[in-house]
Amino acid sequence: MPKKLYIFGYIILFSLIVLFFLSYLKDKTIYIEAGPKGGFFDTSANLIKARLKDYNIESEVINREDTINIVEDVNDDNKNIHIGFVAQDLKGKQFKNVKALGSLILEPLFIFYRNDLELNSLADFKGLKLGVGPENSGTRLLAETILNLYGVNNENTTFIDKTHSIHFDMMENGTLDIGFFLLPANNQFIFKLGTNPNLEIFSLNASKALSRKFDYLYPEVVQAGGFDLKNNIPEEDIQVISLPVDLVAKKNLDPSVVVAVSLILKEEFKAPNIISDASTFPSMEYIKNLEVNKRAKEIIEMPFGSLPFLYKYLPFGFASFVDKFGVNLSYILSIIIIFRYMGFPTPFKYYQTFIDHFYYEKILKINEKSLKNKLSNEDIQFLKKVENHFISQAENDSALKIVKEIKKRL
Numbered sequence: 001m002p003k004k005l006y007i008f009g010y011i012i013l014f015s016l017i018v019l020f021f022l023s024y025l026k027d028k029t030i031y032i033e034a035g036p037k038g039g040f041f042d043t044s045a046n047l048i049k050a051r052l053k054d055y056n057i058e059s060e061v062i063n064r065e066d067t068i069n070i071v072e073d074v075n076d077d078n079k080n081i082h083i084g085f086v087a088q089d090l091k092g093k094q095f096k097n098v099k100a101l102g103s104l105i106l107e108p109l110f111i112f113y114r115n116d117l118e119l120n121s122l123a124d125f126k127g128l129k130l131g132v133g134p135e136n137s138g139t140r141l142l143a144e145t146i147l148n149l150y151g152v153n154n155e156n157t158t159f160i161d162k163t164h165s166i167h168f169d170m171m172e173n174g175t176l177d178i179g180f181f182l183l184p185a186n187n188q189f190i191f192k193l194g195t196n197p198n199l200e201i202f203s204l205n206a207s208k209a210l211s212r213k214f215d216y217l218y219p220e221v222v223q224a225g226g227f228d229l230k231n232n233i234p235e236e237d238i239q240v241i242s243l244p245v246d247l248v249a250k251k252n253l254d255p256s257v258v259v260a261v262s263l264i265l266k267e268e269f270k271a272p273n274i275i276s277d278a279s280t281f282p283s284m285e286y287i288k289n290l291e292v293n294k295r296a297k298e299i300i301e302m303p304f305g306s307l308p309f310l311y312k313y314l315p316f317g318f319a320s321f322v323d324k325f326g327v328n329l330s331y332i333l334s335i336i337i338i339f340r341y342m343g344f345p346t347p348f349k350y351y352q353t354f355i356d357h358f359y360y361e362k363i364l365k366i367n368e369k370s371l372k373n374k375l376s377n378e379d380i381q382f383l384k385k386v387e388n389h390f391i392s393q394a395e396n397d398s399a400l401k402i403v404k405e406i407k408k409r410l
Helices: 003-025 040-055 067-075 138-148 164-172 188-194 207-213 255-268 294-300 309-313 316-341 347-372 377-393 397-408
Strands: 030-034 059-063 083-086 098-114 129-131 158-160 178-182 199-201 218-222 238-250
Touching: 030 040, 030 067, 040 059, 040 083, 040 098, 040 238, 040 255, 067 083, 067 098, 067 138, 067 238, 098 138, 098 188, 098 218, 098 255, 098 294, 129 164, 138 178, 138 238, 164 178, 164 188, 178 188, 188 199, 207 218, 207 238, 238 255, 255 294, 255 316, 309 316, 347 377, 347 397
Parallel strands: 030 059, 030 083, 129 158, 129 178
Antiparallel strands: 083 238, 098 178, 098 199, 098 238, 218 238
């Protein structure tokens, strides 16, 4: 095989090794994109951020109100967003660079209204003042989806597009007729509104029918007394529709970060709430229209307290290094084996050839010098070094002959 091809092959291999280690030195900060401050996405993101410090992983939370676009940012390779949240229908959409790490919770759509209003159907909401959330938010999208079925829209009804915190204040002071809140059942906004004597929770009796029409929705029940057992609030079961909140990540997210996040999810999101039993979440059962991260699935489905093999027997930092680079190192080793099979000289052989050439060129210059001038002690010492080198290599007779000629002239 031509020498140039050998050199070209090893240049490629060396480049791969350099890129491999440069990837380790780049910014390791994990960026988590969440929704408005105070919402479930935000509080969960900050919880994950705080817990990642236990694994010496730095992270930052970035907030945005149009939450339905978070998954787009995670999918975009040009954006430095590693992890995000999804609570919406993704049917018919493609996110090639995204994998799901698991569902965190079922998030009900709570509909609160002033108790002086008589509302029997969503159609009765027409003409009232509704807090439906900002444009492109999950709350707004879901509210409009079900309201449209009943002929209620922003042309015949007043839609207020503020955040949950503003709608909460408006519901508390009576300046909003109806408020839509897509929040977990254990959220403080929900508890306070649910126990407010001036408000009622609208029971969506068509929740099962809606879940059959939209397969990303799940019918759930807020049991009587769910907010306050002593005072039996609510007084009767409330039907709601819910959708899962999924945590998603870039497809190429560092495997050690996937491990850390998955372990955090298992510890922090296993508690029960008024619509879900203990240890229902995190879960992979609700993931739809997204590719599942196999490492996350493995950890989530392990018995609580279990660890993947590497992380069970090695310190997390060392295990994460092996985990991250083990696959890449195996690729490099495979390339080296293929090179050897194809007859490529070993890298050491190239090094040896380079040294031989360097020494040979050096003694040629010393030989020219010996023909005209007396050699210095430094030249003589180098000459001995070259002689020992070529005697041990026993591969360059011409070099040894030149050394002997020079020694005759000393």
